[in-house]
Amino acid sequence: MAGTTVSTVVEAPAGKVWELIGDFYALGDWHPDLPEARHGNDLGGTAVGAVRIFDLDGTVLDETLLAYDDEGRSYTYSLPDGTFELNTYRATLRITAVTELDATFIEWAATYDVTPEHEEATAALLRGVFVPGLAALRAHFAG
Template sequence: MAGIRVSTVVEAPAERVWELVGDYHALGDWHPHLPPSRLGNGLTGNAIGSVRVFELPDGVVLHETLLAYDEEARSYTYSFPDGTFHFDDYRATLRVTPVTELGASFVEWSVTFDIEPEHRKESSDRVHGVFTSGLAALRKHFAG
Protein backbone atom coordinates (compact mmCIF):
# COMPACT_ATOMS: atom_id res chain seq x y z
CA MET A 1 0.00 0.00 0.00
CA ALA A 2 1.38 3.41 -1.00
CA GLY A 3 0.13 6.87 -0.26
CA ILE A 4 0.37 10.59 -0.86
CA ARG A 5 -0.29 13.34 1.68
CA VAL A 6 -0.45 17.04 0.79
CA SER A 7 -1.33 19.77 3.26
CA THR A 8 -1.43 23.53 3.68
CA VAL A 9 -2.57 26.26 6.03
CA VAL A 10 -5.39 28.45 4.73
CA GLU A 11 -5.86 31.90 6.24
CA ALA A 12 -9.55 31.49 7.07
CA PRO A 13 -11.53 29.76 9.83
CA ALA A 14 -12.25 26.07 9.28
CA GLU A 15 -15.99 26.76 9.10
CA ARG A 16 -15.53 29.08 6.11
CA VAL A 17 -13.14 26.75 4.31
CA TRP A 18 -15.49 23.80 4.89
CA GLU A 19 -18.39 25.81 3.44
CA LEU A 20 -16.46 25.82 0.18
CA VAL A 21 -14.89 22.35 0.13
CA GLY A 22 -17.45 20.38 2.14
CA ASP A 23 -19.89 19.96 -0.74
CA TYR A 24 -18.71 16.71 -2.31
CA HIS A 25 -20.13 17.65 -5.71
CA ALA A 26 -18.55 21.13 -5.76
CA LEU A 27 -14.88 20.14 -6.16
CA GLY A 28 -14.84 21.33 -9.77
CA ASP A 29 -16.23 24.70 -8.64
CA TRP A 30 -13.09 25.61 -6.69
CA HIS A 31 -10.36 23.37 -8.12
CA PRO A 32 -8.62 25.14 -11.03
CA HIS A 33 -7.86 21.98 -13.02
CA LEU A 34 -11.12 20.07 -12.66
CA PRO A 35 -14.33 20.82 -14.51
CA PRO A 36 -17.64 20.94 -12.67
CA SER A 37 -18.85 17.42 -11.98
CA ARG A 38 -22.17 15.89 -12.88
CA LEU A 39 -24.18 13.40 -10.87
CA GLY A 40 -23.35 9.79 -11.66
CA ASN A 41 -26.30 8.17 -9.92
CA GLY A 42 -29.53 9.16 -8.18
CA LEU A 43 -27.83 10.13 -4.93
CA THR A 44 -27.32 13.84 -4.45
CA GLY A 45 -25.55 16.02 -1.94
CA ASN A 46 -23.23 14.33 0.51
CA ALA A 47 -25.09 11.01 0.62
CA ILE A 48 -22.81 8.01 1.06
CA GLY A 49 -22.62 6.20 -2.26
CA SER A 50 -23.12 9.38 -4.27
CA VAL A 51 -21.09 9.41 -7.48
CA ARG A 52 -19.55 12.51 -9.06
CA VAL A 53 -18.40 12.31 -12.67
CA PHE A 54 -15.68 14.46 -14.17
CA GLU A 55 -15.12 14.67 -17.91
CA LEU A 56 -11.45 15.63 -18.02
CA PRO A 57 -9.92 17.68 -20.84
CA ASP A 58 -7.81 14.69 -21.97
CA GLY A 59 -11.00 12.69 -22.62
CA VAL A 60 -10.86 10.61 -19.43
CA VAL A 61 -14.20 10.22 -17.66
CA LEU A 62 -13.62 9.84 -13.92
CA HIS A 63 -16.25 8.35 -11.58
CA GLU A 64 -15.66 9.01 -7.87
CA THR A 65 -17.83 7.47 -5.14
CA LEU A 66 -18.35 9.04 -1.72
CA LEU A 67 -17.47 6.46 0.96
CA ALA A 68 -17.63 8.52 4.15
CA TYR A 69 -18.76 12.02 5.07
CA ASP A 70 -18.33 13.63 8.50
CA GLU A 71 -19.70 17.16 8.81
CA GLU A 72 -18.51 17.55 12.40
CA ALA A 73 -14.95 16.41 11.64
CA ARG A 74 -15.03 18.32 8.34
CA SER A 75 -13.84 15.43 6.21
CA TYR A 76 -14.93 13.12 3.45
CA THR A 77 -13.44 10.04 1.81
CA TYR A 78 -14.00 8.86 -1.74
CA SER A 79 -12.76 6.22 -4.17
CA PHE A 80 -12.70 5.49 -7.84
CA PRO A 81 -12.85 2.17 -9.68
CA ASP A 82 -9.83 -0.12 -9.66
CA GLY A 83 -7.66 0.39 -12.70
CA THR A 84 -8.34 4.13 -12.99
CA PHE A 85 -4.95 5.73 -13.72
CA HIS A 86 -3.50 2.27 -12.85
CA PHE A 87 -4.57 2.52 -9.17
CA ASP A 88 -6.29 -0.19 -7.14
CA ASP A 89 -7.95 0.33 -3.74
CA TYR A 90 -7.75 4.12 -4.16
CA ARG A 91 -9.13 5.90 -1.06
CA ALA A 92 -8.72 9.67 -0.80
CA THR A 93 -9.67 11.91 2.12
CA LEU A 94 -10.05 15.68 2.22
CA ARG A 95 -10.03 17.14 5.74
CA VAL A 96 -10.24 20.65 7.19
CA THR A 97 -9.03 21.18 10.78
CA PRO A 98 -9.03 24.46 12.72
CA VAL A 99 -5.75 26.12 13.66
CA THR A 100 -7.37 27.95 16.55
CA GLU A 101 -4.43 30.12 17.59
CA LEU A 102 -4.28 31.68 14.12
CA GLY A 103 -7.97 31.61 13.21
CA ALA A 104 -6.86 29.60 10.21
CA SER A 105 -7.34 26.10 8.81
CA PHE A 106 -5.09 23.12 8.25
CA VAL A 107 -6.26 21.43 5.06
CA GLU A 108 -5.01 17.96 4.23
CA TRP A 109 -5.69 15.86 1.16
CA SER A 110 -4.40 12.31 1.38
CA VAL A 111 -4.76 9.03 -0.44
CA THR A 112 -3.76 5.40 -0.09
CA PHE A 113 -3.62 2.99 -3.01
CA ASP A 114 -2.01 -0.05 -4.58
CA ILE A 115 -0.20 0.31 -7.87
CA GLU A 116 2.21 -1.69 -9.99
CA PRO A 117 5.77 -0.35 -9.78
CA GLU A 118 5.96 0.53 -13.48
CA HIS A 119 3.04 2.99 -13.11
CA ARG A 120 3.87 4.39 -9.66
CA LYS A 121 5.76 7.55 -10.65
CA GLU A 122 3.49 8.76 -13.47
CA SER A 123 0.22 8.07 -11.66
CA SER A 124 1.46 9.34 -8.29
CA ASP A 125 2.77 12.53 -9.89
CA ARG A 126 -0.64 13.10 -11.49
CA VAL A 127 -2.49 12.78 -8.17
CA HIS A 128 0.10 14.86 -6.32
CA GLY A 129 -0.35 17.60 -8.92
CA VAL A 130 -4.13 17.56 -8.54
CA PHE A 131 -3.91 17.76 -4.74
CA THR A 132 -1.20 20.45 -4.74
CA SER A 133 -2.93 22.70 -7.27
CA GLY A 134 -6.25 22.33 -5.44
CA LEU A 135 -4.78 23.34 -2.08
CA ALA A 136 -2.91 26.25 -3.70
CA ALA A 137 -6.24 27.45 -5.14
CA LEU A 138 -7.80 27.31 -1.67
CA ARG A 139 -4.99 29.41 -0.19
CA LYS A 140 -5.37 31.94 -2.99
CA HIS A 141 -9.17 32.02 -2.67
CA PHE A 142 -9.01 32.97 1.01
CA ALA A 143 -5.89 35.18 0.83
CA GLY A 144 -7.60 38.23 -0.53
Protein backbone atom coordinates in the same frame (compact mmCIF):
# COMPACT_ATOMS: atom_id res chain seq x y z
CA MET B 1 0.03 -0.07 -0.46
CA ALA B 2 1.34 3.32 -1.58
CA GLY B 3 0.18 6.79 -0.61
CA THR B 4 0.37 10.46 -1.43
CA THR B 5 -0.39 13.27 1.01
CA VAL B 6 -0.40 17.03 0.46
CA SER B 7 -1.32 19.66 3.04
CA THR B 8 -1.50 23.41 3.54
CA VAL B 9 -2.75 26.09 5.91
CA VAL B 10 -5.43 28.52 4.75
CA GLU B 11 -5.93 31.89 6.43
CA ALA B 12 -9.66 31.46 7.11
CA PRO B 13 -11.85 29.89 9.78
CA ALA B 14 -12.56 26.19 9.32
CA GLY B 15 -16.31 26.82 9.04
CA LYS B 16 -15.84 29.07 6.00
CA VAL B 17 -13.43 26.63 4.36
CA TRP B 18 -15.81 23.72 4.94
CA GLU B 19 -18.69 25.73 3.44
CA LEU B 20 -16.70 25.87 0.21
CA ILE B 21 -15.26 22.38 0.04
CA GLY B 22 -17.65 20.29 2.14
CA ASP B 23 -20.04 19.43 -0.69
CA PHE B 24 -18.66 16.38 -2.51
CA TYR B 25 -19.89 17.73 -5.86
CA ALA B 26 -18.28 21.16 -5.35
CA LEU B 27 -14.69 20.13 -6.16
CA GLY B 28 -14.91 21.60 -9.66
CA ASP B 29 -16.15 24.89 -8.16
CA TRP B 30 -12.87 25.60 -6.39
CA HIS B 31 -10.26 23.43 -8.12
CA PRO B 32 -8.78 25.35 -11.07
CA ASP B 33 -8.01 22.26 -13.18
CA LEU B 34 -11.29 20.38 -12.81
CA PRO B 35 -14.61 21.02 -14.55
CA GLU B 36 -17.92 21.08 -12.78
CA ALA B 37 -18.87 17.59 -11.62
CA ARG B 38 -21.94 15.85 -12.97
CA HIS B 39 -24.10 13.79 -10.67
CA GLY B 40 -23.72 10.09 -11.36
CA ASN B 41 -26.81 9.21 -9.34
CA ASP B 42 -29.64 10.91 -7.45
CA LEU B 43 -27.81 11.15 -4.14
CA GLY B 44 -26.85 14.54 -2.73
CA GLY B 45 -23.37 15.90 -2.14
CA THR B 46 -23.02 14.48 1.36
CA ALA B 47 -24.78 11.13 0.94
CA VAL B 48 -22.56 8.06 1.13
CA GLY B 49 -22.75 6.37 -2.25
CA ALA B 50 -22.98 9.64 -4.18
CA VAL B 51 -21.08 9.52 -7.47
CA ARG B 52 -19.47 12.56 -9.08
CA ILE B 53 -18.35 12.42 -12.68
CA PHE B 54 -15.75 14.59 -14.36
CA ASP B 55 -15.24 14.78 -18.12
CA LEU B 56 -11.52 15.39 -18.58
CA ASP B 57 -10.79 15.95 -22.26
CA GLY B 58 -12.42 12.70 -23.29
CA THR B 59 -11.53 10.75 -20.15
CA VAL B 60 -14.49 10.16 -17.87
CA LEU B 61 -13.59 9.95 -14.20
CA ASP B 62 -16.13 8.80 -11.64
CA GLU B 63 -15.59 8.97 -7.90
CA THR B 64 -17.82 7.48 -5.21
CA LEU B 65 -18.30 9.01 -1.77
CA LEU B 66 -17.46 6.37 0.85
CA ALA B 67 -17.63 8.36 4.09
CA TYR B 68 -18.77 11.84 5.06
CA ASP B 69 -18.21 13.48 8.46
CA ASP B 70 -19.67 16.97 8.67
CA GLU B 71 -18.73 17.43 12.33
CA GLY B 72 -15.18 16.15 11.74
CA ARG B 73 -15.03 18.05 8.43
CA SER B 74 -13.79 15.29 6.18
CA TYR B 75 -14.89 13.02 3.39
CA THR B 76 -13.43 9.94 1.73
CA TYR B 77 -14.00 8.80 -1.84
CA SER B 78 -12.85 6.07 -4.19
CA LEU B 79 -12.07 5.47 -7.85
CA PRO B 80 -13.00 2.24 -9.64
CA ASP B 81 -10.19 -0.30 -9.66
CA GLY B 82 -8.06 0.00 -12.78
CA THR B 83 -8.43 3.79 -13.10
CA PHE B 84 -4.97 5.20 -13.92
CA GLU B 85 -3.46 1.77 -13.14
CA LEU B 86 -4.70 2.11 -9.51
CA ASN B 87 -6.51 -0.37 -7.32
CA THR B 88 -8.18 0.15 -3.93
CA TYR B 89 -7.82 3.93 -4.34
CA ARG B 90 -9.14 5.87 -1.35
CA ALA B 91 -8.69 9.61 -0.92
CA THR B 92 -9.64 11.78 2.03
CA LEU B 93 -10.02 15.55 2.14
CA ARG B 94 -9.88 16.72 5.77
CA ILE B 95 -9.73 20.09 7.46
CA THR B 96 -8.83 21.04 11.02
CA ALA B 97 -9.19 24.41 12.72
CA VAL B 98 -5.99 26.08 13.87
CA THR B 99 -7.66 28.17 16.55
CA GLU B 100 -4.73 30.30 17.67
CA LEU B 101 -4.39 31.63 14.14
CA ASP B 102 -8.05 31.57 13.04
CA ALA B 103 -6.73 29.46 10.19
CA THR B 104 -7.43 26.01 8.77
CA PHE B 105 -5.14 23.07 8.15
CA ILE B 106 -6.16 21.13 5.03
CA GLU B 107 -4.91 17.66 4.19
CA TRP B 108 -5.65 15.73 0.99
CA ALA B 109 -4.37 12.18 1.20
CA ALA B 110 -4.74 9.06 -0.90
CA THR B 111 -3.80 5.43 -0.50
CA TYR B 112 -3.76 2.95 -3.36
CA ASP B 113 -2.27 -0.21 -4.77
CA VAL B 114 -0.16 0.29 -7.86
CA THR B 115 2.59 -1.73 -9.50
CA PRO B 116 6.11 -0.66 -8.50
CA GLU B 117 6.88 0.62 -12.00
CA HIS B 118 3.89 3.02 -11.79
CA GLU B 119 4.38 4.17 -8.19
CA GLU B 120 6.47 7.28 -8.89
CA ALA B 121 4.33 8.41 -11.83
CA THR B 122 1.15 7.87 -9.82
CA ALA B 123 2.42 9.95 -6.91
CA ALA B 124 3.36 12.72 -9.35
CA LEU B 125 -0.07 12.52 -11.02
CA LEU B 126 -1.85 12.84 -7.67
CA ARG B 127 0.38 15.69 -6.50
CA GLY B 128 -0.48 17.34 -9.83
CA VAL B 129 -4.13 17.30 -8.76
CA PHE B 130 -3.81 17.93 -5.02
CA VAL B 131 -1.20 20.74 -5.03
CA PRO B 132 -3.02 23.12 -7.44
CA GLY B 133 -6.29 22.47 -5.61
CA LEU B 134 -4.84 23.44 -2.25
CA ALA B 135 -3.02 26.42 -3.81
CA ALA B 136 -6.36 27.62 -5.22
CA LEU B 137 -7.91 27.39 -1.75
CA ARG B 138 -5.06 29.45 -0.26
CA ALA B 139 -5.51 32.06 -2.99
CA HIS B 140 -9.30 32.10 -2.58
CA PHE B 141 -9.05 32.89 1.13
CA ALA B 142 -6.01 35.19 0.90
CA GLY B 143 -8.04 38.15 -0.34
